[in-house]
Amino acid sequence: MRRKLSPVEAIAEAVAVMGGQRATARALGVTQPTVLRWVRGHCPISAEFVLRVEEASGISRHLLRPDIYPADLGPSPAWKPVWMGVDLGQSPVSCERSSVLQFAQPFEGRNPKATEADGAASVVGGGLAA
Incomplete structure (x- = not known):
């Protein structure tokens, strides 16, 4: 060496x-x-x-010139990363059909396009209106 x-x-x-x-x-x-x-x-x-x-x-x-360009020693031992959300494998968003929110009752008066389907309200064409 x-x-x-x-x-x-x-x-x-x-x-x-x-x-x-x-x-x-x-x-x-x-x-x-x-x-x-x-x-x-x-x-x-x-x-x-x-x-x-x-x-x-x-x-x-x-x-x-080690005084100007010190060797990369990596992060300090005191440095600890903070992992949140997806980085921990805890996805806040799910694309599975079973996890889609379904409302027991339609939003009355807020979205005229909401209709009853299979006992749950679904939004037709474009999302909830404010």
Whole structure:
């Protein structure tokens, strides 16, 4: 198993993958002494170059600048999801015919389209009127 690289080791590996200090400097539009300062650990790689170095070298931004791009550690152990309704498998809506509401008496005076059918009121064409 490979050990985790420090930021200085990560930039050194990225520079090697990119073809050396001079090639890295050309690719990023900086001077070779700037790249040398990154490799020796005198200063961290500038935030504006991290993503470009990651793209060119394949070295993760999380290794190059963990202070700016921390590794995803997942949710905090104190975080607990709150699941409601459908997420718990308790659907508030049912499409089964047996669970359809049926009224014992029609809504008198509220919906002239309601009719008696099989001892229950059913709504014909378009829902209840307010």
